[in-house]
Amino acid sequence: MKKLGTKLNKRLNLADQMVLIAIFLAFLYWALESFLNVFSPEEINFYRQIFGPNVSEIWMRLIVICLFMIFGSHVQYTINKRKQAEMDLLESYRKLQNARLATILGLAKLAEYRDEGTGTHLERIREYSKIIAEEMVKNPRHADHITPEYIDDIYQSSILHDIGKVGIPDAILLKPDKLTDEEFDVIKRHTNLGGDAITAIESQIEGQSFLALGKEIAYNHHEKWDGSGYPRGLTGEGIPLSARIIALADVYDALTTERFYKDAYSHKRSRQIILDLKGTHFDPEVVDVFLALEDEFNRIRLENLEDETELMKPLEQAVASY
Numbered sequence: 001m002k003k004l005g006t007k008l009n010k011r012l013n014l015a016d017q018m019v020l021i022a023i024f025l026a027f028l029y030w031a032l033e034s035f036l037n038v039f040s041p042e043e044i045n046f047y048r049q050i051f052g053p054n055v056s057e058i059w060m061r062l063i064v065i066c067l068f069m070i071f072g073s074h075v076q077y078t079i080n081k082r083k084q085a086e087m088d089l090l091e092s093y094r095k096l097q098n099a100r101l102a103t104i105l106g107l108a109k110l111a112e113y114r115d116e117g118t119g120t121h122l123e124r125i126r127e128y129s130k131i132i133a134e135e136m137v138k139n140p141r142h143a144d145h146i147t148p149e150y151i152d153d154i155y156q157s158s159i160l161h162d163i164g165k166v167g168i169p170d171a172i173l174l175k176p177d178k179l180t181d182e183e184f185d186v187i188k189r190h191t192n193l194g195g196d197a198i199t200a201i202e203s204q205i206e207g208q209s210f211l212a213l214g215k216e217i218a219y220n221h222h223e224k225w226d227g228s229g230y231p232r233g234l235t236g237e238g239i240p241l242s243a244r245i246i247a248l249a250d251v252y253d254a255l256t257t258e259r260f261y262k263d264a265y266s267h268k269r270s271r272q273i274i275l276d277l278k279g280t281h282f283d284p285e286v287v288d289v290f291l292a293l294e295d296e297f298n299r300i301r302l303e304n305l306e307d308e309t310e311l312m313k314p315l316e317q318a319v320a321s322y
Contacts, residue, residue: 108159120304121253122159127300128249129158129242135289136245145241150213154242157214161221161246164194176261188222188230195219213242221246226280236283244283248274248290251281256301267298 108122133154137146165173168190172183198215220243227235255270271294278287
């Protein structure tokens with residue numbers, strides 16, 4: 001019954017629109033005819049010229065209205081079909097975007113699982129990077145650079161920062177002991193491996209995409225403000241802003257979560273470590289933004305740790321019942 005009512009309402013709406021369009025067009029026609037008659041020495045009567053002088057005026061006006069109703073219905077039908085096609089196209093595009101982003105997150109997760117096990121590291125990183133960017137745009141100096149598109153791109157591309165770790169041998173990547181200098185040099189290669197991989201993907205895509213920012217982050221997220229980072233030893237604002245943001249987000253997450261080589265640090269201890277590294281490891285402005293948002297950082301950390309605990313329960317139950 002409800003479906004029948006919906007269909008009936010749609011038909012009535014369409015009929016109302018047809019009538020309104022017909023009345024409007026008929027009025028426009030008669031107004032034009034009256035306007036021309038003001039300046040013409042002879043009466044102008046378009047429909048008598050078309051249908052002959054013996055046709056009754058009332059019938060002629062009805063015919064005109066009917067013709068305009070037919071025309072109006074066709075116009076409205078075309079408009080409705082076009083709107084529906086546009087909506088369908090937008091919905092298809094949205095689904096395609098969601099599928100693409102889910103695929104990218106899945107691929108990034110493969111790299112994360114090798115290094116850090118299951119968890120919500122990537123989800124936290126993108127939330128941290130997003131709130132930093134949203135806060136930094138309040139500074140007029142960044143108003144032209146940090147656009148809504150930039151914020152969306154850094155949110156989506158931040159998860160690719162360590163994608164290059166898929167090319168690092170497990171014996172080194174998962175080594176619980178201190179790495180030798182040679183082993184650390186191998187670890188450093190993940191930045192170039194990740195950046196090169198994203199570059200190769202980006203070359204197959206026409207136009208600008210969030211992968212441009214992903215490439216920038218993958219190459220540079222281990223650069224340090226004082227130039228002591230890798231792979232190129234960039235300094236200060238020579239390091240892309242996106243990489244400076246991810247550098248702090250990544251370190252905060254590494255400090256506040258348990259890894260196979262360390263226990264999780266408290267928010268307070270992690271905050272102090274980041275503050276001590278202001279101006280050496282981290283961009284001072286990004287650190288100031290972090291301090292302004294520290295309660296939000298801690299909230300995101302705690303919420304995601306709860307999600308991570310729920311995520312691990314089925315696995316723990318499966319292990320216990322084995």
